Amino acid sequence: MKxxxxxxxxxxxxxxxxxxxxxxxxxxxxENGANxxxxxxxxxxxxxxxxxxNDSRARVYIGxxxxxxxxxxxxxxxxxxxxxxxxxxxxxxxxxxxxSFATAQTNFKDDFIEYQKSLEELINADxxxxxxxxxxxxxxxxxxxxxxxxxxxxxxxxxxxxELVRQLRGRL
Amino acid sequence: xxxxxGSRNILILGGFTIAISVVLTSVSLTIYHHSGDVYLDRxxxxxxxxxxxxxxxxxxxxTDFEFSDSGNITGETIDEYLENLLKEIEQLNKYEKPFDxxxxxxxxxGIPAE
Numbered sequence: 001m002k003x004x005x006x007x008x009x010x011x012x013x014x015x016x017x018x019x020x021x022x023x024x025x026x027x028x029x030x031e032n033g034a035n036x037x038x039x040x041x042x043x044x045x046x047x048x049x050x051x052x053x054n055d056s057r058a059r060v061y062i063g064x065x066x067x068x069x070x071x072x073x074x075x076x077x078x079x080x081x082x083x084x085x086x087x088x089x090x091x092x093x094x095x096x097x098x099x100s101f102a103t104a105q106t107n108f109k110d111d112f113i114e115y116q117k118s119l120e121e122l123i124n125a126d127x128x129x130x131x132x133x134x135x136x137x138x139x140x141x142x143x144x145x146x147x148x149x150x151x152x153x154x155x156x157x158x159x160x161x162x163e164l165v166r167q168l169r170g171r172l
Numbered sequence: 173x174x175x176x177x178g179s180r181n182i183l184i185l186g187g188f189t190i191a192i193s194v195v196l197t198s199v200s201l202t203i204y205h206h207s208g209d210v211y212l213d214r215x216x217x218x219x220x221x222x223x224x225x226x227x228x229x230x231x232x233x234x235t236d237f238e239f240s241d242s243g244n245i246t247g248e249t250i251d252e253y254l255e256n257l258l259k260e261i262e263q264l265n266k267y268e269k270p271f272d273x274x275x276x277x278x279x280x281x282g283i284p285a286e
Contacts, residue, residue: 029283033283036284058267068260076240077239116208148273151270
């Protein structure tokens with residue numbers, strides 16, 4: 001009898017934890033929050049469209065510079081080093097950094113597409129189910145955060161490239 | 173008024189051409205949307221740069237420098253390289269807080285926490 005009671009309490013506790021975990025992951029929405037989303041759906045969507053417009057501008061601006069940096073600076077430098085038969089450890093590091101930069105640039109573009117798809121789904125979503133709308137908003141925020149991570153990664157690789165070129169300059 | 177064989181053939185050809193155009197355009201638009209290129213395209217309605225943006229862009233200092241992939245590697249060439257690259261990075265960093273999390277917070281969207 002004691003075993004049965006213990007099992008019952010354990011299962012109840014596990015279910016409770018699971019429900020609690022799910023609500024934390026999805027993002028809890030208060031009753032006021034839900035009512036606000038339903039009542040001000042169009043206003044929220046207008047703000048989201050403005051964000052989408054501004055992000056599109058940011059992508060073109062930043063993506064344009066990434067393309068310029070890799071195609072007019074990093075790649076020609078590495079080609080020139082190869083043509084001058086410089087293939088030491090530093091030249092190899094510069095080449096490896098170029099590959100990482102190109103990967104980070106692709107990630108930036110792909111993650112932007114994923115983020116925009118998600119944002120567009122949110123803009124077209126039905127506010128009637130406020131919790132679902134809010135869960136989608138949480139997903140969009142996570143994808144937006146990935147964009148910041150991608151930008152930081154490219155920034156880190158650019159700094160590394162400059163550091164390596166300065167080392168190259170030091171040798172000349 | 174009866175239609176001659178030639179007229180009928182021209183009509184069939186016209187209809188066939190329109191049908192092929194519709195199918196090919198639909199396929200192109202589907203690919204354009206599914207590949208995600210639609211999200212990278214700023215020429216679509218609602219995403220064109222506004223006047224303020226065009227004005228801001230015209231103020232950006234643009235360089236035409238392109239490092240040549242041929243020639244010797246000298247101290248001067250690397251100095252010129254670094255000088256121009258740093259200018260580009262300075263312009264890149266002028267875009268303040270791209271994809272700032274604040275734009276989508278509950279507070280910004282007006283969603284009450286309680």
